[in-house]
Amino acid sequence: MAAPIPFSDPAWLMGLPSAYYTHSHRKFQKAIRPFIQRHLIDCAIEWDKDETIPEYVFENFAKANMLVPVLPAPLPVHWLKRLGIHELLGGLKVEDFDYMHSLIYADEMARAGIAGPSASLTTGMAFGVPPIVKFGNKKLQERFLPDLLTGKKRCCIAITEPDAGSDVANITTTAVRSPCGKYFIVNGTKKWITNGIWADYSSMAVRTGPPGSGAAGLSLLVVPLKGYPGVTMRRLKVGGQVSAGTTFIELDDVKVPVENLLGVEGMGMRYIMTNFNHERLSIAVGVTRQARVALSAAFEYVMKREAFGKPLIDQPVVRHRLAKAGALLESQWAWVEQFAYQMTQMPKDDADRELGGMTGLLKAQAGIIFRECADTAVLLFGGNGYTRSGQGELVEMIYREVPGARIPGGSEDVLLDLAVRQLIKLYQVKTKALETIAKI
Structure with missing residues (x-):
C-alpha cells in the first residue's frame, strides 16, 4: 500500500493537526467522500468528454440530499425541516452546518480536477436558489422552494x-x-x-x-x-x-x-453583490482543489517517468518547479481555510461587510495559482500533457479550465481592483467613525 502522493490532499487529511476541524467536520468528510467518488468522480472524465452528465446523477444527488450542502451557511433550516430534511450524510444535523462543512463539500466535489461535472449538478442550486431564500417573500418562497430544495425543479x-x-x-x-x-x-x-x-x-x-x-x-x-x-x-x-x-x-x-x-x-445590485460573496468563496475552494489535482498528478508522473537515464524527479529544475507551485498552493489553501473559519465566527452582515472585497481577492488569487499549477503540470508531463488521451489527458483537460476559473464570478483584474477599493472604503468609514467618537 503506497503512501499518499505529496500535495494530493490538504494537510488535515494527510494526518497533520489542524485547529479548524472539529469531530463533526471530520465525520462529514468521511461520509461524503465515498458517495461523491462513486456517484461522480469515477465517471467524471468520461462524462465530461460526452459534454453532458446523465440526468440520473442529479437525481441521485438530490435523493441523498447531497445538493443541499452547496447552499451558503447557515442553511435554510426551517424550510429543510418542513421538507423532511433533518440531516445530511454522516448524521450532520442541518442546523449544525457551517462554512467549514461548506468548504469540505466544495473541496470534495472538485476532486475530479475538472469543474464541469460537479458544476453541472451544483451551480444552479448554489447561486440561483439563495436569492429566493434570502430575499423572496413568504408567498414566493412557498411557490418555488419546495421543488427547488428537493431537486424536483432546477x-x-x-x-x-x-x-x-x-x-x-x-x-x-x-x-x-x-x-x-x-x-x-x-x-x-x-x-x-x-x-x-x-x-x-x-x-x-x-x-x-x-x-x-x-x-x-x-x-x-x-x-x-x-x-x-x-x-x-x-x-x-x-x-x-x-x-x-x-x-x-x-x-x-x-x-x-x-x-x-x-x-x-x-435593490437588485445589493442582492447580487451579497450573492457574489458565496459564489466567489465556493469558486476559490474548488479551483484550489483543481490546482492540487494538477500538481499532485505532475508529482506522481515525474517520480516514475525517466529521461536522460534517471527519473525526472532527480532533476533539480523539476524539483524547483514543484517546490514553487507547491508553496503557492499550500499558502492559498491556508488562506481558504482561514477565510471559511472566519465565516463561522462572524455574523453574516459583518462578514459581508468586512470580507466582501477580500472574497474577490481570494477568488482572483485562486485563479492565479491554478494557472501556475496547471502550467507546471503540463510542462512536466511534456507532450503527454498536451495530448487529449493517454497518461496526460486529465492534465490537458485541467489546463483548458484555467480561463474558466479566472473569468466567471468576476474576472481577475476586476476583482483585484474591487478588493483594494473595498479596503479603502472600509478604512475611510472606520476612520470617520473613530473621529466622530473622539469628538464626543
Missing part, C-alpha cells in the same frame, strides 16, 4: 449578458410592467449562464429602472425558463467546463408575474 443564476459581464450595473435586459399591472414584460439576452439549459427557473438580474439608471435601476426576478413562452435557450461551446451546460438565453416579451419580484424593486 434553477440558475442569470446575471451576465453579451455586453455586460463584470460590469453588472450596466446590464440591459429590461423588465417593464404591463398595462394591466400583473406582469413584467422581459426582453433581452443572457450569456454564459451555467446550468441554464436544464433550468426551470432563473434568479435573473433585470433593469426595472429607466435607461441610464445604473445600479439603482436593477432588480432581481424569478423568470421561468425551460419551455416557457418567449424563452429560447441554446448551449454554448466553451473551452473548459464543457459538461456544465453553459447557455445563451434570449427573452422575447416574456410575461413574468409581478409576484416573482425578489425583495424590493431597485
Whole structure:
C-alpha cells in the first residue's frame, strides 16, 4: 500500500493537526467522500468528454440530499425541516452546518480536477436558489422552494449578458410592467449562464429602472425558463467546463408575474453583490482543489517517468518547479481555510461587510495559482500533457479550465481592483467613525 502522493490532499487529511476541524467536520468528510467518488468522480472524465452528465446523477444527488450542502451557511433550516430534511450524510444535523462543512463539500466535489461535472449538478442550486431564500417573500418562497430544495425543479443564476459581464450595473435586459399591472414584460439576452439549459427557473438580474439608471435601476426576478413562452435557450461551446451546460438565453416579451419580484424593486445590485460573496468563496475552494489535482498528478508522473537515464524527479529544475507551485498552493489553501473559519465566527452582515472585497481577492488569487499549477503540470508531463488521451489527458483537460476559473464570478483584474477599493472604503468609514467618537 503506497503512501499518499505529496500535495494530493490538504494537510488535515494527510494526518497533520489542524485547529479548524472539529469531530463533526471530520465525520462529514468521511461520509461524503465515498458517495461523491462513486456517484461522480469515477465517471467524471468520461462524462465530461460526452459534454453532458446523465440526468440520473442529479437525481441521485438530490435523493441523498447531497445538493443541499452547496447552499451558503447557515442553511435554510426551517424550510429543510418542513421538507423532511433533518440531516445530511454522516448524521450532520442541518442546523449544525457551517462554512467549514461548506468548504469540505466544495473541496470534495472538485476532486475530479475538472469543474464541469460537479458544476453541472451544483451551480444552479448554489447561486440561483439563495436569492429566493434570502430575499423572496413568504408567498414566493412557498411557490418555488419546495421543488427547488428537493431537486424536483432546477434553477440558475442569470446575471451576465453579451455586453455586460463584470460590469453588472450596466446590464440591459429590461423588465417593464404591463398595462394591466400583473406582469413584467422581459426582453433581452443572457450569456454564459451555467446550468441554464436544464433550468426551470432563473434568479435573473433585470433593469426595472429607466435607461441610464445604473445600479439603482436593477432588480432581481424569478423568470421561468425551460419551455416557457418567449424563452429560447441554446448551449454554448466553451473551452473548459464543457459538461456544465453553459447557455445563451434570449427573452422575447416574456410575461413574468409581478409576484416573482425578489425583495424590493431597485435593490437588485445589493442582492447580487451579497450573492457574489458565496459564489466567489465556493469558486476559490474548488479551483484550489483543481490546482492540487494538477500538481499532485505532475508529482506522481515525474517520480516514475525517466529521461536522460534517471527519473525526472532527480532533476533539480523539476524539483524547483514543484517546490514553487507547491508553496503557492499550500499558502492559498491556508488562506481558504482561514477565510471559511472566519465565516463561522462572524455574523453574516459583518462578514459581508468586512470580507466582501477580500472574497474577490481570494477568488482572483485562486485563479492565479491554478494557472501556475496547471502550467507546471503540463510542462512536466511534456507532450503527454498536451495530448487529449493517454497518461496526460486529465492534465490537458485541467489546463483548458484555467480561463474558466479566472473569468466567471468576476474576472481577475476586476476583482483585484474591487478588493483594494473595498479596503479603502472600509478604512475611510472606520476612520470617520473613530473621529466622530473622539469628538464626543
